[in-house]
Amino acid sequence: MQKGLRGLIQLVEVWKAYPNEVIALREINLKIDRGDFVFVVGPSGAGKSTLIRLLYREDVATRGQVLVHGKNVARLRHSSIPLLRRTIGVIFQDFKLLPDRSAHDNVAFALEVTEAPRREIKRRVPAVLELVGLKDRARAFPHELSGGEQQRVAIARAIVNGPSILVADEPTGNLDPDTSWGIMNLLQTLNRNGATIIMATHAKTIVNAMKKRVVAMDHGRIIRDQAQGVYAHEVN
Amino acid sequence: MRSTSLAFGVRQSLRGLRQNALMSLASALTVALSLLVAGLFGLIIINLGHLATLAERQVEVTVFLNDSLPDQGVRAVEAQLKAMPGVTQVDFVSKDEALNRLKAVFANDKDLLAEVEQQNPLYRSFEVHTDQPEHIQPTAEAAGKLNGVVKVNYKQDLIDRLFRVTRAIRVAGLVIMVVLALAMVMIISNTIRITVFARRHEIGIMKLVGATDGFIRWPFVCEGMVLGLAGAAFAAVALWAGYSWAWGAVQRGLPFIPLLPGQPLLTGLTVLIGGSGVVVGAVGSALSLRRFLRV
Ligand SMILES: Nc1ncnc2c1ncn2[C@@H]1O[C@H](COP(=O)(O)OP(=O)(O)O)[C@@H](O)[C@H]1O
Ligand SMILES: [Mg+2]
Numbered sequence: 161m162q163k164g165l166r167g168l169i170q171l172v173e174v175w176k177a178y179p180n181e182v183i184a185l186r187e188i189n190l191k192i193d194r195g196d197f198v199f200v201v202g203p204s205g206a207g208k209s210t211l212i213r214l215l216y217r218e219d220v221a222t223r224g225q226v227l228v229h230g231k232n233v234a235r236l237r238h239s240s241i242p243l244l245r246r247t248i249g250v251i252f253q254d255f256k257l258l259p260d261r262s263a264h265d266n267v268a269f270a271l272e273v274t275e276a277p278r279r280e281i282k283r284r285v286p287a288v289l290e291l292v293g294l295k296d297r298a299r300a301f302p303h304e305l306s307g308g309e310q311q312r313v314a315i316a317r318a319i320v321n322g323p324s325i326l327v328a329d330e331p332t333g334n335l336d337p338d339t340s341w342g343i344m345n346l347l348q349t350l351n352r353n354g355a356t357i358i359m360a361t362h363a364k365t366i367v368n369a370m371k372k373r374v375v376a377m378d379h380g381r382i383i384r385d386q387a388q389g390v391y392a393h394e395v396n
Numbered sequence: 397m398r399s400t401s402l403a404f405g406v407r408q409s410l411r412g413l414r415q416n417a418l419m420s421l422a423s424a425l426t427v428a429l430s431l432l433v434a435g436l437f438g439l440i441i442i443n444l445g446h447l448a449t450l451a452e453r454q455v456e457v458t459v460f461l462n463d464s465l466p467d468q469g470v471r472a473v474e475a476q477l478k479a480m481p482g483v484t485q486v487d488f489v490s491k492d493e494a495l496n497r498l499k500a501v502f503a504n505d506k507d508l509l510a511e512v513e514q515q516n517p518l519y520r521s522f523e524v525h526t527d528q529p530e531h532i533q534p535t536a537e538a539a540g541k542l543n544g545v546v547k548v549n550y551k552q553d554l555i556d557r558l559f560r561v562t563r564a565i566r567v568a569g570l571v572i573m574v575v576l577a578l579a580m581v582m583i584i585s586n587t588i589r590i591t592v593f594a595r596r597h598e599i600g601i602m603k604l605v606g607a608t609d610g611f612i613r614w615p616f617v618c619e620g621m622v623l624g625l626a627g628a629a630f631a632a633v634a635l636w637a638g639y640s641w642a643w644g645a646v647q648r649g650l651p652f653i654p655l656l657p658g659q660p661l662l663t664g665l666t667v668l669i670g671g672s673g674v675v676v677g678a679v680g681s682a683l684s685l686r687r688f689l690r691v
Binding site: 270 | 401597604605609611612
């Protein structure tokens, strides 16, 4: 991951209503600084995924502003959206790897489709695979890899373009606890190297142990935003 | 576009063609058939036009002269014909010349020939050419009133009919070609849509990691163009072989029908068909992607 390139995200009075009139986000105000590590927690249907999709402009806010790198993403020209996405790496619960490509080729894919020179691809893919601890599994196909290994490939793909922001939607949701910790350690390393990380999760143990900033959501609202927080408030 | 992306596009489109082989073959064959029909129409239209032009250039008005007209009178008729508006050429046909022409046509009818040879019943005539078809009828009428003229023939009707048929076939051909073009665009667009659907996850990931629309579109457009070009190749080979055979057969069996020779006609047609295949392929695949590329 490149040092120095750091993201900044700001949501101002953001509402999101889906066409079916479900209101997924209500007056969201949120500021994330460069180098932050933020957990977004809350019950199913709270609006975590919706919030994350607004950041890389998979979806657009119904009201309010979503600023990434100081720019309102809703105002981006259509041709500029790919450029925004190159600055944000995205990781999902279900990995979203291409089954007919090796680990190496899945990672190289992200560079190929952004028209990186062949020399760059040859240099960066092995380096990133080494960083995520998969140097020896480069030739393996997704079905030959464990869940944790697949998520590492997905992370490698997300960071190979050198994005300053990494968003993760329940990245450990399909993994057992030990494997989850491996992924968390990797994310923490990336964060120490300068990446801003926003991670939606249900993993109570992980959130409680890592003592990072916690944004808790419920019914589309932010109900708590706490530095070095925990998954849920103790009820006295 | 970088050479790496060019290679990427070609590799992706080959992948798509292989995964979707049966449908790809079917749509290439549909394109081939459509282009074949269009090409056939093209050949027919071009040859009919050629025929009509040739017919037009042949004798337009034949003016027959009374046998009793003296040479001086014949020269007078010639001078008057040449002075008529629109007349470009006046050729004299003597009784012997007329007889020779008759002999060529009825070479097998010995009795008839023997009879006419004894006493030539044919008139002397002038063959009159005009610069435009519109001048034929007035010229014929005026010639009929000249002193010493027994009869006037002209082929205006035949030529008119030939032009009318050519025009009708040209219009029908154009309509059919437009319909075929739409059909080709639709079948290619459907085929590509299947590939797009099969690769929707891949497209999703491409968008996710920041591929531009142009980059995402290019392999599919490439695939469509390959389909169109493959169909065009089929059609061109079939037309080439078919026309060469038909031309030879007509030369042998119906030598009086002046078909255009294969070259440069077929080369031109092949270029046209190839171009149509590529355009139809590109348009078809671009159409099928439009919906998918909306954010
Ligand atoms: N594409 C969609 N269309 C309609 N409603 C949606 C869509 N995505 C999410 N929702 C609704 O929006 C609300 C928030 O969903 P989501 O953001 O996925 O929550 P979370 O990730 O916290 O579980 C839910 O009520 C969900 O049903
Ligand atoms: Mg979710």
